[in-house]
Amino acid sequence: MIADQLRAATQPLNEASSMPAGFYTDPEVFRAEREHILLANWVFLARDDQLPQPGDYRSFDTIGGPVLLVRGHDAVLRCFANYCRHRGSLLAEGTGNSSRLVCPYHAWSYGTNGLLLGCPDMKSAEDFDRSANGLVPLRMESWAGFVFTTFNELAPHLIDTLGDLPERLASHRLDEMRCTWTITLEPRCNWKLILENAMDTYHTGLVHRQTVGAQQSRTLTTRGEWKCIQVTSGRSIATLPGTEPPFPVIAGLDDDARQGTYFTVLHPALQFAVAQDCMWWLNVTPIAHDHSVLEIGGCFPADVVAAADFECNAAPYYERWELVGREDTGILERQQKALGSVAYRPGRLSWRDDQVQALSRWVLDRLPLG
Ligand code: FES
Ligand SMILES: [Fe+2]
The missing domain is CATH 3.90.380.10 (Naphthalene 1,2-dioxygenase Alpha Subunit; Chain A, domain 1)
Incomplete structure (x- = not known):
C-alpha cells in the first residue's frame, strides 16, 4: 500500500x-x-442453543477450513476439524443429528466424542492405532452461549479478549x-x-x-x-x-x-x-x-x-x-x-x-x- x-x-x-x-x-x-x-484470533461458530440435543452437529466453512461442532451423547459440545482421518474427505455437511459420523468415502465412522469407531479393511495395516485416529480436536471456548474456535494454540482465552x-x-x-x-x-x-x-x-x-x-x-x-x-x-x-x-x-x-x-x-x-x-x-x-x-x-x-x-x-x-x-x-x-x-x-x-x-x-x- x-x-x-x-x-x-x-x-x-x-x-x-x-x-x-x-x-x-x-x-x-x-x-x-x-x-x-x-x-490468530477467535472465530465465532454458533450459539450453543443451536445444538440442543445429543448427536446434533453443525458444519462450518471457516477461514481455517471446514470445522464441525458436535453435541456428544454425554451432552458435551466439542469442536473438530471436519475431515476424515483416512484420506481426508469432508466428514459432515450442513446440520443434522446422528449417533455416529460416517465418512461417505470409505465408511470410517466416528463417535460424537470424536473417537474412531469403525474402519473397514484396516486389519493388515501394521501398528494402526484406532485411538490415535479420532477426529482432530480444535480449541473451543464460549461466552454467554456464543461458541468460538481458534486455530492458534497460543491465542489468549476468549474471556481475556472480551475486556468490559x-x-x-x-x-x-x-x-x-x-x-x-x-x-x-x-x-x-x-x-x-x-x-x-x-x-x-x-x-x-x-x-x-x-x-x-x-x-x-x-x-x-x-x-x-x-x-x-x-x-x-x-x-x-x-x-x-x-x-x-x-x-x-x-x-x-x-x-x-x-x-x-x-x-x-x-x-x-x-x-x-x-x-x-x-x-x-x-x-x-x-x-x-x-x-x-x-x-x-x-x-x-x-x-x-x-x-x-x-x-x-x-x-x-x-x-x-x-x-x-x-x-x-x-x-x-x-x-x-x-x-x-x-x-x-x-x-x-x-x-x-x-x-x-x-x-x-x-x-x-x-x-x-x-
Ligand atoms: S476418506 Fe473417509 S473413509 Fe476414506
Ligand atoms: Fe446499514
Whole structure:
C-alpha cells in the first residue's frame, strides 16, 4: 500500500483520509490478514442453543477450513476439524443429528466424542492405532452461549479478549437467549467493509431510508478487543419504525441499555446488535479480498421464545434484519467495485467516521506492512 496514503489515513480524524484502495482490494493484504489476524484470533461458530440435543452437529466453512461442532451423547459440545482421518474427505455437511459420523468415502465412522469407531479393511495395516485416529480436536471456548474456535494454540482465552464487553451487556442476559432465525448472505466485498458499515450511522438516512431511516449514535469507550456505538432510541430498532415492537423490554435492563441499541464489533469479524428486546449477531467469514459470507442470527429471551404466539410476533424482526442486511451488502458491493478503480484516491473522513478509522487502525496495527 502507498506509504503516504497510509500516513494520511492514520492522522487525527479531522485531518485523516480513508484507507488506500489496496487495503480492500489487494490479495497480498488479504493473505497477511488471514495469517496475522483471522487465523490468530477467535472465530465465532454458533450459539450453543443451536445444538440442543445429543448427536446434533453443525458444519462450518471457516477461514481455517471446514470445522464441525458436535453435541456428544454425554451432552458435551466439542469442536473438530471436519475431515476424515483416512484420506481426508469432508466428514459432515450442513446440520443434522446422528449417533455416529460416517465418512461417505470409505465408511470410517466416528463417535460424537470424536473417537474412531469403525474402519473397514484396516486389519493388515501394521501398528494402526484406532485411538490415535479420532477426529482432530480444535480449541473451543464460549461466552454467554456464543461458541468460538481458534486455530492458534497460543491465542489468549476468549474471556481475556472480551475486556468490559460482558459487563456492558450483562443486563441483557445473552446467555438466556435462544437463536431462532438465521440467514446467510454472500456479498462480493472485502470483510472489513462490512464491519465498518456496522460502526457507521452516517449512511443510515440514505441507504436505509425506506426501512430504519436516519439514526444517531454515540461512540462508547471500550476495554478489550471490541468496539461499540450506541444507536440512541427509546424504543427497540429491531423492528421497522411505525409499529410498536411486539416484544417487551428485557426485564432488569440497566439504564444505559434502555437508551438504545449497542452495535459492537468483536475483533476480528463478529458483530452484536443488542436492542432492548432482543439481539442479533452478524458473523463475517472472509473468503477472499473481495468476497465474504455474512451470516445473521436473531436471538430472543427464552421466555419470549416459549410463548405460543412467538413465531407470528418474531416475523417483523426477521423481515427487518433481512431487508437492512441486503441494503447494507448492496451498498458495500458498490463500494468494493469502485475501490477497484485505478484512478481511486482516498477521500477525507467525517467526524462520524471515527469508528471506521478505529477499525482500520486495529487491523493495521497487526499487519507487518513494513
Ligand atoms: S476418506 Fe473417509 S473413509 Fe476414506
Ligand atoms: Fe446499514
